[in-house]
Amino acid sequence: MRHTGAGLFARIRQYAGGLRIVRTPHSLAVPYALDALDPDETRRFERHLETCPRCTDEVRALAADTVRLASAASVPAPPDLRERILTAVRATEQEAPEPEPEPGADSSARGGRDAPSRARTRRRAGARVLVALAASATALALVAAGILAFALIRADDRLDEERASAREIAHVLAAPDARAADARDARGRGLGVVASRSLRQAVVTASGLGAPSGGRAHQLWEVRAGAPPRSLGLLDGETPVVADDLDARATSLAVTVEPAGGSGRPTTPPVVQLTLESVGFGE
Amino acid sequence: MDADELLPLVARGDQKAFEELYGLVSGPVYGLVRRVLRDREQSEEVAQEVLLELWRTAARFDPARGTALAWILTLAHRRAVDRVRSARAAGERERREAERAVRAERTERAVRAERTERTERAERAVRAESPALDQVAEEVGGGPEREETGEGGLEREWVRRCLERLTDLQHQAVTLAYYDGYTYREVARRLSLPLGTVKSRMRDGLTRLRDCMGATA
Numbered sequence A: 001m002r003h004t005g006a007g008l009f010a011r012i013r014q015y016a017g018g019l020r021i022v023r024t025p026h027s028l029a030v031p032y033a034l035d036a037l038d039p040d041e042t043r044r045f046e047r048h049l050e051t052c053p054r055c056t057d058e059v060r061a062l063a064a065d066t067v068r069l070a071s072a073a074s075v076p077a078p079p080d081l082r083e084r085i086l087t088a089v090r091a092t093e094q095e096a097p098e099p100e101p102e103p104g105a106d107s108s109a110r111g112g113r114d115a116p117s118r119a120r121t122r123r124r125a126g127a128r129v130l131v132a133l134a135a136s137a138t139a140l141a142l143v144a145a146g147i148l149a150f151a152l153i154r155a156d157d158r159l160d161e162e163r164a165s166a167r168e169i170a171h172v173l174a175a176p177d178a179r180a181a182d183a184r185d186a187r188g189r190g191l192g193v194v195a196s197r198s199l200r201q202a203v204v205t206a207s208g209l210g211a212p213s214g215g216r217a218h219q220l221w222e223v224r225a226g227a228p229p230r231s232l233g234l235l236d237g238e239t240p241v242v243a244d245d246l247d248a249r250a251t252s253l254a255v256t257v258e259p260a261g262g263s264g265r266p267t268t269p270p271v272v273q274l275t276l277e278s279v280g281f282g283e
Numbered sequence B: 001m002d003a004d005e006l007l008p009l010v011a012r013g014d015q016k017a018f019e020e021l022y023g024l025v026s027g028p029v030y031g032l033v034r035r036v037l038r039d040r041e042q043s044e045e046v047a048q049e050v051l052l053e054l055w056r057t058a059a060r061f062d063p064a065r066g067t068a069l070a071w072i073l074t075l076a077h078r079r080a081v082d083r084v085r086s087a088r089a090a091g092e093r094e095r096r097e098a099e100r101a102v103r104a105e106r107t108e109r110a111v112r113a114e115r116t117e118r119t120e121r122a123e124r125a126v127r128a129e130s131p132a133l134d135q136v137a138e139e140v141g142g143g144p145e146r147e148e149t150g151e152g153g154l155e156r157e158w159v160r161r162c163l164e165r166l167t168d169l170q171h172q173a174v175t176l177a178y179y180d181g182y183t184y185r186e187v188a189r190r191l192s193l194p195l196g197t198v199k200s201r202m203r204d205g206l207t208r209l210r211d212c213m214g215a216t217a
Helices: A005-016 A019-027 A029-033 A039-050 A053-072 A079-091 A114-122 A125-134 A139-157 A160-174 B003-011 B015-037 B040-056 B068-105 B108-129 B133-141 B150-164 B168-178 B184-191 B195-212
Strands: A179-184 A190-196 A201-207 A217-224 A227-235 A241-243 A252-258 A272-275
Touching: A029 A039, A029 A053, A029 B195, A039 A053, A053 B015, A053 B068, A053 B150, A053 B168, A053 B195, A079 A160, A079 B015, A079 B040, A160 A190, A160 A201, A160 A241, A179 A272, A190 A252, A190 A272, A201 A217, A201 A252, A217 A241, A227 A241, A227 A252, B003 B015, B003 B068, B015 B040, B015 B068, B040 B068, B150 B168, B150 B195, B168 B184, B168 B195, B184 B195
Parallel strands: none
Antiparallel strands: A179 A190, A190 A201, A201 A241, A217 A227, A217 A252, A252 A272
């Protein structure tokens, strides 16, 4: 058989349905495995992969090579990264294995990228808290898990305000110098805090306080020597409070029972108090 | 347990399994990201993103498509490469902006002279900016963090030795792409080689690496 160059091209094109589309992708397996394609080429090659078992095998084999290249670069991660990640993990919802059908109407209106994240937020965070508590590790993890689980539940029900607060909380938790502490008395009343000295912020949660009687309120205070306590706001049950502009010299946080709406200064002795020394404040 | 056994547990929310997995993959993930990005702070940030994403999206892992380690390191590599490329693109935009300003002010001739000089300077910079592999390995692996021993350490050493056995072009093609995050088109430009040649140098390099490693995996 004899082919002219043009005849051969035509045959290939006919057979493959377009020379450019088919011939290039095969040869792109190696740069693809090295992540060395530009975005367009990557998309094109991934489409091609779906219809090319041979390429899929090849890519899998090449992945073993790139794993070696990656492993050769291995260096121990900074020690504090571990604590940060594990803390964040205890507070971070996972994507559901399968997309959960949503009774709500808005999931179809949103982009594909957004939909799974909503599904994730909507999964029952309560179960996750129990897992987190059962896995009981450091104080930071426990405190953070409680805080985030709460934030997630709220983000479920409420709107932008709650989401903003969840973001703020996540921001404090992710600070490189985030430290946690908590304290609880014999009656199970306690305060937990995750604080960042560099941000001068803290996420504070109270637990076991119950609702004060007679329409009164729980008020949170920043305490430091030589200055009157500064109000950090009223507590709403166990909802985490983000305290801003903390004084580096603050020695503790305290909660008192105050008349509805709060007071300018504490009018009763603290119900619970937590020192801030271990979280980097108060020198 | 290895990563392939741990990842499905992680996908079901097992935090202990995640801790164990962290122990296995944090070094390779951080090392790889650091290798691509160089900058310590950015690397920490990206590694953190990747490891959290690993937790969040563990359910997406499909064992039919490869090993867990490959999945994880691919995730890490893509994030690092995305980051380094967008940083480069921003730098490029700035350069072009500056060039436009210069052009507006100067005569045609002055611009031409300037541009020649700048090209030369850029070329010198490019040469200076891509140090030899060993040098980078030294720099990244050095310091107080370096204390790792054991099986993983041995394999790493082995890979590094095998990399040294590639020809210069194979070595450059593979490392410019994988460790420095350049696309194969950029690699071709930097090495002044045709695209086809770059692709085959990459392929040959990986094949030789595989052979040298004994192709046990």
